[in-house]
Each structure stands twice: as structure tokens, then as C-alpha cells.
Amino acid sequence: MKTRRVILASCTALALALGASACGGGPVTPAGGGDKTLDGQTLTVAGVWSGTEQKNFQKVLDAFTAKTGAKTQFVSTGDNVSTVVGSKIEGGNAPDVVMVPQVGVLQQFAKEDWLKPLSRTTEKAADTNYASVWKSYGTVDSTFYGLYFKAAHKSTVWYSPAALDQAGVKPPKTYADMLKAGQAVADSGLPAFAVAGEDGWTLTDWFENIYLSQAGPEKYDLLATHTIPWTDPSVEKALTTLGTLFADKELVAGGQKGALGTDFPGSVEKVFGPDPEAGMVYEGDFVAGVAKDEFGKKIGEDAAFFPFPAVDGGKAPVVSGGDAAVVLKAGKNQKAAMAFLEYLATPEAAAVWAGAGGFLSPNKKLDLASYGDDTTRETAKSLIDAGDSVRFDMSDQAPAAFGGTKGAGEWKLLQDFLRDPSDPKATAAKLEAAAAKAYKG
Template sequence: MRRQDTPLACCIALLLVSSVACSGLSEKDGGDKELSGTRITVAGAWTGSEQKNFQKVLDAFSDKTGANVTFVSTGNNVSTAVGGMIEDGDAPDVALLPQLGVLGQFERNGWLEPLSVSAREAVDANYADVWREYGSVNGSLYGVYYKVANKSAVWYSPSVFAEANVGRPTTFAEMLSAGQAISDSGLAAFAIAGRDGWTLTDWFENVYLSQAGPEKYDALAAHELKWTDASVVEALTSLGKLFKEDHLIAGGREGALNTDFPGSVEKVFGTEPEAGMVFEGDFVAGVAKDRFGKAIGQDVSFFSFPAAKGGIFPIISGGDAAVVLKDGKNSAAGMKLVEYLATAEAAAVWAKLGGFLSPNKRLDIHTYDSLTTRAMADSLIAAEDQVRFDMSDQAPASFGGTSGASQWRILQNFLRDPSDPESAAAELEEAAAEAYQD
């Protein structure tokens, strides 16, 4: 039976409407609690400050919609963790997938829900075409890239550069020369996180894109070009010029193989610096700021990964695609969250906190917390379709994204002994051929 409004009820309703109007609440800023009481589970690899900052984004969504959102950290092997949750009947509603190969795998398994019309429209309006392409499988859009990385940056200590009397290098050879000058001044040139094999894939990809160019990069990423190709050997040879110079690396090659990513940042920006430079994505700034209290732009600066002689400046990116899982208990509510993540409003929440880049073109560049981050974001947005996604993240996980196996292990072995690029290329091809066949 439909409730009939009484005069008292009408007065109460009028008072409530007046209160909302006076407080400035609206559907946009949280007055509409369409998901009140709904529980949404999000699974992804983020921990530490990344998890803390993303929780603030989820809290903003909760304030807006009334949903209760829980984040579950899976560890680095997202595909295995989320796959296990699905098979156990405890699938999250939303997952953050860091690899294109995993996105394709989940789609083939029938685990993904195609994005809603609203989400697709937001991606079309707010993102360059390349991000729609990377979020799609067989022409259907499944993923929104909320947070991405500019993985073509070398971070350095300005005081160390000043002490060694070197400037920002623009070629790979100049970077090695600057490294030698830093070494001569008393510190190692580079801190390398060799214990984390993914950092070594980023080293290779930047050198390869610069030397071989975008077309060969795309072909190698799809395994349409073999890893034994001369272009691969050439890139490994260039990388080997750095790896073989034990004195340029903090702790030498063996020390690098025992250094994880946070440790590599600490060796440059910690209380007792051991090196002048560390190569990795924009997230280095977040670690330097949050863990070691460094001022970005003053204590911490960066230069773009230098071009090989006659090559291009590489722009490698990566990111986590927010997808909706069919087997989630509240996948419809999860879709609302993904729609929100595709907006500039959601991007602004984390942009103000630091340690974050968004491919969202509608995000005001001045929202970022520092001039350094704005410069990185601006270069990423300006590149648009020239950006190339992290090659190892495009590969099947068994080749490009498994700790202690395949590409990671082979490049770790190459760091240990960089004397035979041809053999390393042959090992990479053997592992790739097996992975792409599966």
C-alpha cells in the first residue's frame, strides 16, 4: 500500500529539503546515498602509502554514495590471488589488474563484466585513445586506468650532481659519463633494485624503445618479433655497458641483486646515501617523500630517461586497470565505483596527496602536489598515443610478471653476468615462446 503524506510528514520533508539546500549538499557532492548499506570489495597489489591514499579515494566514494568499500591487498601476484578468490567463491567486486596479459586472461576465463555505458563515455571523454585500447580485449572495454606510472624517469640528488659538477644528461652515453663523475666524487652512480626483477624489465624496455623504435617495440611485445632479433641483442649490449661497471652500482652487481625497490630509493635519498641516481617510475617521489621526508623538487629531482644515440626519448607507462568481476557479490555497485574512478573528481583526491599520476586529461594539472609531479603528468598527457605500455605487463604472466621466473630471472642473471647478450636473448626467446604458446 502506498504511504499517504500527512501534513506533519510534509512539514518534515520540507524541513529536510531546506536543510539540504542550506548545507549545500547535492547529488554531486554526497547528498545522494544511492548505495547506502552496500558493501563493495576491491582487490589490488597496493600496500603502505599507496593503499592509504587509495583508501581516501574509496572514502570519498563512500561519502558520495553511502557504500561501504573495503580494500584487500593481494601482494604482487595479483592474478594468482584474485583467481584463487574467484575459484573459492569469494570474488571481489572490483580488481586492479597490473598487466595486460592478466586482463586478457581474465577475459578469456569469462570473469570480467564489460564496462557500463557511463564508464565507456567517461573513458571516451577523459582519456587518450591509447588508454581505451589498453583497457580493451577484442574490442570490448573492461578496464579503467585510474593510476598510471611514467616509467621513463631517472631520479637524482641535486646536491650530489652539484658536488660532481654534472648536469642532466640527454643521451645514454652522457648518463654513463655523469655516473663516472659521481663515482669519482665518492658515491656510486646508480642504485639498482635487482632483487625485484620487474625493475630490470623497465631498464631494458626504455633502452629498447629508444634504440629500436615504437614499431619494433610493439612487435616484440606481441611476440611477433623474436627475442633473438638483432635489436634485442643491441639493447642488451647497451644495458650491459652499465651493468658491467661494478663500481658504478651501489654494492656492485651482487649488492644490486640483494636490493629491493624501496631499498634502491633509500640508497639515494635515505639518511646515508650510497648513490646519486635511481631509475624507476614517478612513484619514486612518493617513497622519497613519505619514507625519508625529502622535498620533491629540492632534495629530489628527475630527468627523462635519456635517448640512445640517434634514438628517441622513450615514454614507457604502466598502470592498474580497474575491472568489475562477474562473480562479485555486488558487481553492480562495483560498476558504480569504476565509473567514479574514470572521473577527474576521483583523480583529484589522490593527486593532492602525491605519489600519483593520472592519464585523465580533464584533471587540472595544478591539482598535483608539486611542480615536479606536474611536469611528469604533463609529459605523459602530451605524449598521448605515443606512450607505450610496459612490455612485460603486456606479456603472459608466466613470462613477464612472475617473481623468480622467466624474464625477471633471466634479466637478473644478465645483471649478475652481462658478458653474453646473445645468450641472454636466446634464453628470453625460449621462455617467451613457451609462454605465448600456452
């Protein structure tokens, strides 16, 4: 599970009505119009969110209530969504809707026969309002189960404008230029990068961006599904590229040991905290929330980003993550659940959270003016403009035993590689052994 941080701001109003029809059955009561046609029903939605994210999602639930009359209840699952949802199904108190944060978990739910196919209205909205890649990630065995509502842009490098100005460099366009800029920052007296090596998931994100740009989207898809092994030469090449950075003690704040002792919030603090220890930190758009909320930085002025740069002549990568809404068969309020999914597919629903902050939508019909600041608008535009070249976080597509378990699988092996990046070939072999075991299981 990937760490999330968000920004809290003001909320926009919601407008238009939504018509709907059920999947393979009779009509579903429209979600729009404020006609209170779901009065008396209570919709239970489960998800990983807590804190500010949960409060902002509650605004979306409240807007749905205002339009339909359905009461809503949010249940926070914590990180282990699969276990919690499974136990609730067994106990006869399954939620109606689950916001699933990993493709692998969505696929697991489908294979367990826990999910109800989404309505034709929702599927039509996905076809119209989203790049097709998002629908594909919500589809299992040709059946559309998951609608992506919230996205993350994981191809952003955040930096201190003051640090780059002091070094006399501008945001780079290529990976090679990024390392050169990093050396200039180091020469000016500040290590270039804060690397959150204590959190293995950040290292998978580093790898995925390099791999997507260097090897290309077709290879990325093959590796993500373990159609090609991790011993493929393209993996060793990407690890070699990553290892060049990891091995350079001038570029990495604290060297390998310091990086392995730095978690994600700590990596942001090293760049944007009161006593800067680095000039740049790579991670997703959610870095902005930490820089603003925890350290009072003005986004776009005190903290800015540049797109993760192209590697070895490839295209600049756009790696994403996100939360897909699914409807459980075991839920007690199918009518309200289907209406809620149809509502989530509209740009109006996305505008609620966009106005509240800490949110990106893959819905290309959402007006960028709905976002509260220029930097978020720029990030959202980059995500939308990438279209079908967006690729979902690879580790989130893998079985959790390989791609999502602390102290095991890819997380641990990339931490080991950060500790000693001298043998990419051996690391690739270890990754393949762990992947083969996890995918077989």
C-alpha cells in the same frame, strides 16, 4: 608485480555530479549529486594495495560513499591477484570490482569470461578523458573491460642534486650524455648508479626504456606481444647498450655483485640515505615516496629527477604501468560496480588521490593543480603530454611465467645478464626460449 611506494599528503575535496547509463541495458543510478541513491548496497573492491596506498584509495571509496550512499569494502589480494580472485569466484564470494595491475592479468580474466563489459558512459569518458592507448590496454577482443585509474611513470632517473653539482654536471638529455655524466660523478668520488639487481623487475624496466627509445614503439609493441622473437637483432642491440652500463664497475655502486645484492628500497637508500653510496637511481615516480617518507628528503630540492634520456637518436621513452578497474560478472552488486567505474572515469575521482599524494592519473582532464607538489605535477604532465606514445610496461603485458615471476623468466635472465653482460646474443636466445614456453602455455 612491481613494487610500489607512495607519498602521504593532504586530500582535496570532490565536486561534480556524474550521469551514467548501463552497458546494453537500462539506466544506472547516477554516481554524483550526493543523492544517496545507492543506499543499502555494499560494494566490494579488491586490489594489491596495502599500507599508505590502501589508505589513500580508501579516500576515493569514501568520496564515492558520500555521493551515492553505497557502503564500500576493500580487500587486499597481495601480489597474486589472479589466484586470489579465482578462488573467491569459486567460493561464491567474488568482489564486485578488481583493480588489476597487469595487462596480462586483465587479458587472462577476460579469456576466463570473468569480466563484464563496461558501460557506455565509462567508455565515452575513456574516449574523452584519456589518450587512446590507455583504452587499448583495457580492451580485449574489441570489448572494453578495464578502466585505468592509477598510473606509474617508469621513465624517470632520480638523482642527488648535490652529487651532480659536486661533479659539475647537469641532468643529461641523451643516454650517451648520461653515461658521461655518470663517469664525472664517479670521478668525483661517488659511483654513478645504484642498481636494484636483487629485484629482477627493475632490470626489466631498464631494458624496456632502452628498447622503446632505441627500437621505437612499433617494435616495442611487436616484442611485447611476442610477434617478433627475442632473438630479433633489436633485442641484442638493446642488451648491448644496457650491458655497457652493467659492466662498468665505476658506474654501478658495488659493481655487479653489489647490484645483485641491492633491492629496490636499498637502491633508493644508496642515493638518498644518510650515507650516500651513489649519485643516481633509475626507477619510476614512486622513488619520490621512498626518498621523502623513509629518508626525509624534500622532493625537488634534496631529490630530483630527469626524464630517462633518448638512446641513439631515438625519442625519449615514456614507459608506464598502472591499475585498471574491472567489473566481475560474479559480483553481487552490478549496479554499484558500474556506477563506481563511471565515477572513477571522472577527473573528480582522480583529484581525491592526487591530493593525497603518491598517485598519477592518466586522465588528461585532471587539473595538474590537484597534485600536491611541483615535482609530481611535472611527472604527471610528462605522462599526459606523451599521449599515445606511452607504452605499458612490457613485462606486465607478458604471461607471468615469463615477465612476472621471481627467480624465473625475464627477471632471472636479466639478473644473470647483470652478473655477466659479456654475451648479449646468448642472453637474447635464453630470453626467447623462456618467452616461447610461457606464451605457448
